[in-house]
Amino acid sequence: MKPYDTELSKKEEVRAMFDNIAPAYDRLNHTLSLSVDRIWRRRVVRIVGRLHPRRVLDMATGTGDLAVMMARSIPEAHIKGVDLSEGMLDVARRKVAARGLEERVTLEAGDAETAVAAAGSVDVVTVAFGVRNFGDLGRGLAELSRALRPGGRIVILEFSTPTMPVFGRLYDWYSHRVLPRIGGWLSHDRQAYDYLPRSVDEFPQPEEFLTILAAAGFRDCRARSQSFGIAQIYTAEKC
Template sequence: MKPTPETLLPYDKPDSKHEQVADMFDTIATDYDFMNRLMSFRQDIRWRRLSLKHLQALKPAHILDVATGTGDFALDAFKYLNPEKVLGVDLSAAMMEVGKQKAAKAGLAKRLHFEQADCLDLPYEADRFDAILSAFGIRNFENILLGLQEMHRVLKPGGRLVLLELSRPTWFPANLLFKAYTSLFMPLAGRLFTKDGQAYSYLPASIQLVPQGKEMERLMREAGFSHTSHHTYSLGACTLYLGDKA
């Protein structure tokens, strides 16, 4: 049976996707930032900066960063939006430990907090956050729609979701180059530079399966978001999705 984003697993193990994803990111946590810069040719920095511009008019005071990882998106929020506080949540304690060290180095330990939580069952009351961020994480969810519904639930009315995800270019020859890059270079780099080469076979495979463009927008609307839109960066290698809560 052909895998879906929800059924694709990092490892050939009986553990749930939830458990496997947490284990995978715990293993690659210390290599993650280096690999992000390497594999995106440092474009991930630009993608986050451009996406945060869509929150500047909103001036959010309290932000939730879902699947925060090592906290790059949360830290960039302080640089470009200067909120009062940002809360980052993730399955991986090891990834967030790297984030805590980065926050302390930036002098933001009192304003940027990290909590280990299931992104499909966020432990927060409804209508709590002014804005929600999420970068490169939703394709790892066991249930993408449920994850979007949880983000919508904890977002305040009038708030906005800013979602970044890697995507597949659709036009020739960029689509062929991207497929070769993700299927050949990314796994090779993972084997050479990280403790878990299998992770960098799973991650590009997940890009091929994650909902793209209008299909992701459809899921966002089903989750309750309005005024959805998407914008592509770097010839379609990354897509920004925006959605508001009425």
């Protein structure tokens, strides 16, 4: 699935989409989730902190929220944030500079399917709300596995589809009816916020995604449901 109906590849369309919505992205994230996304990220940071990493690769870093949170909470860690969108990275760079974290957070353009880190060079890989945008999910996860040292961990935060009948129907109405209207109005890109719920619908369910992680070179693959299944935190160890 792609955000727009063009001849461009998914990767190119995703880059263009995030360039378009970068100025409004943070405000929309926090508004549309009622700031619950901050709670989920803090949980990811706690998981990563218990691993005591020195080198963290934050793939699809976006506007840098997770990278900044990790840098502030894990003082021994250096975080490398990578994202397709220069528009998103511009916002992230301003956050990093405002907090005086330039020596501990580096940011660069790139994607999960190309070599963004040397083999075995990082202790932890994180991805927050980014894996469903990978052009090639299996290849991207395999590349992230390659970047990890043996025994390194991956921690992924991603949207999911709630399975509780009543809550699931309510959330489906909100995500397909309300969210695209508000997101489109504030970002001036309705297609981007139509894409969000559709991309969540198409993303593998937790059990299937754990199987994909295992096929990409991971073991001890686990999923932790967040907020009645609106999101999942996936953790796995490099084989």
